[in-house]
Amino acid sequence: MDPVSNPYAPGAGRPPAALVGREAQLTAWDVALRRVQAGRDAQSVVLYGLRGVGKTVLLSRFARLARERGWIAAQVEGRTGASLRDGVGEALHDDLVDLARPGVGKRVLKALRTALSFKASYDAAGTWTFGVDLNDADGGGADTGVFESDLGKLLRDLAGAAEDRGVGVAVLVDEAQDLPFDELIALCSIVHAANQRQDRLVLALAGLPSLPRKLAEAKSYAERLFSYHEVGPLADEDAAAALTSPAESEGVGWETSAVSLIVEAAVGYPYFLQQFGQDTWSVAGGSPVTQQDAQLGIAAGQLALDNGFFRIRWDRATAAEKDYLRAMAVDGDAGSSSGDIAARLGKKSRALGPVRANLIAKGLVYSPAYGVVAYTVPAMAEFVRRQRE
Numbered sequence: 001m002d003p004v005s006n007p008y009a010p011g012a013g014r015p016p017a018a019l020v021g022r023e024a025q026l027t028a029w030d031v032a033l034r035r036v037q038a039g040r041d042a043q044s045v046v047l048y049g050l051r052g053v054g055k056t057v058l059l060s061r062f063a064r065l066a067r068e069r070g071w072i073a074a075q076v077e078g079r080t081g082a083s084l085r086d087g088v089g090e091a092l093h094d095d096l097v098d099l100a101r102p103g104v105g106k107r108v109l110k111a112l113r114t115a116l117s118f119k120a121s122y123d124a125a126g127t128w129t130f131g132v133d134l135n136d137a138d139g140g141g142a143d144t145g146v147f148e149s150d151l152g153k154l155l156r157d158l159a160g161a162a163e164d165r166g167v168g169v170a171v172l173v174d175e176a177q178d179l180p181f182d183e184l185i186a187l188c189s190i191v192h193a194a195n196q197r198q199d200r201l202v203l204a205l206a207g208l209p210s211l212p213r214k215l216a217e218a219k220s221y222a223e224r225l226f227s228y229h230e231v232g233p234l235a236d237e238d239a240a241a242a243l244t245s246p247a248e249s250e251g252v253g254w255e256t257s258a259v260s261l262i263v264e265a266a267v268g269y270p271y272f273l274q275q276f277g278q279d280t281w282s283v284a285g286g287s288p289v290t291q292q293d294a295q296l297g298i299a300a301g302q303l304a305l306d307n308g309f310f311r312i313r314w315d316r317a318t319a320a321e322k323d324y325l326r327a328m329a330v331d332g333d334a335g336s337s338s339g340d341i342a343a344r345l346g347k348k349s350r351a352l353g354p355v356r357a358n359l360i361a362k363g364l365v366y367s368p369a370y371g372v373v374a375y376t377v378p379a380m381a382e383f384v385r386r387q388r389e
């Protein structure tokens with residue numbers, strides 16, 4: 001069928017035509033926004049799960065929901081090497097410009113002035129012009145160089161400005177497992193203090209399944225600070241809806257047996273559903289999509305995943321790292337003990353420490369528990385087993 005109207009969207013962060021099966025997470029976020037807007041404290045939200053389950057698109061939906069309420073929202077990605085200070089500062093720029101209207105109140109002016117000092121703290125050459133006179137405004141001082149107090153000051157003043165306008169401030173951090181420890185600690189402290197003051201601030205963090213443990217290590221009270229939501233494989237009905245509902249909007253139906261085939265092949269993983277859906281659409285002659293279309297689509301989709309989704313990760317590994325990944329594959333996707341891997345490779349566990357650390361830094365594996373490693377993408381074990389050399 002027409003590739004122009006193909007409604008499926010495989011790809012990191014690509015918004016699906018139908019975002020299904022995430023009602024619990026969306027409700028938690030909605031409650032947080034409404035509580036904050038009602039002047040109450042709210043639990044910030046943590047989303048965790050493997051790659052390809054839909055954390056990024058959910059986080060983007062969170063940001064959109066906040067913006068639809070007129071909130072100030074900053075969405076950033078925790079990347080190794082980049083600092084959260086720059087990330088948050090730059091992500092706020094457009095909303096700050098929108099805030100700066102003639103005749104705004106003192107608290108808005110104060111927030112703008114503080115934002116200027118925050119900008120100066122990481123960008124000595126650049127500056128922002130808001131087109132309003134800030135000479136007599138309070139604020140500033142978010143440039144001490146101490147991340148926790150600078151960001152805390154910025155968000156506190158912004159929350160004050162938001163309160164004046166009956167809205168709130170949302171900060172959304174993707175790939176939060178990659179944040180350096182001091183930044184995780186700072187985020188926890190800032191939300192903790194903001195909750196106690198009932199500041200109009202709420203956070204959403206998304207990351208690999210190791211994120212909840214990292215937060216707990218950063219601050220012991222992190223457990224109470226956030227509501228934790230696993231973003232996992234979709235239930236069969238939801239997976240089916242992810243296929244049929246986008247097609248319906250294009251006036252295309254699916255045979256039930258075709259849907260079942262793909263739901264089974266994708267084992268609930270949104271990325272795989274989008275890939276198989278896209279490839280099945282490509283081979284289908286028209287409506288309804290048949291079982292045979294689905295068979296061909298799945299085969300084409302598997303190939304595309306092998307050459308893309310899995311391949312880009314595999315190619316990032318060195319020879320020694322590939323050996324390590326192969327030794328893990330024996331255990332399937334469930335995870336492996338470092339000791340077992342070492343035994344299989346005929347090495348001492350400690351000698352493999354650097355290999356393991358590199359694989360974690362590259363985002364290929366994570367540690368679900370002490371002394372255990374697992375692949376960050378679903379169905380990786382099978383792919384690794386298929387790799388020769």
Ligand SMILES: Nc1ncnc2c1ncn2[C@@H]1O[C@H](COP(=O)(O)OP(=O)(O)O)[C@@H](O)[C@H]1O
Nearest residue numbers: 011012013016020052053054055056057270271
């Ligand atoms: N709830 C969902 N329903 C249908 N498709 C989804 C859903 N969540 C994510 N997807 C699709 O899955 C793929 C991966 O989503 P992404 O947010 O990048 O995952 P993650 O950030 O967890 O790696 C994208 O192609 C996206 O369109």
Ligand SMILES: [Mg+2]
Nearest residue numbers: 012013055056
């Ligand atoms: Mg993501």
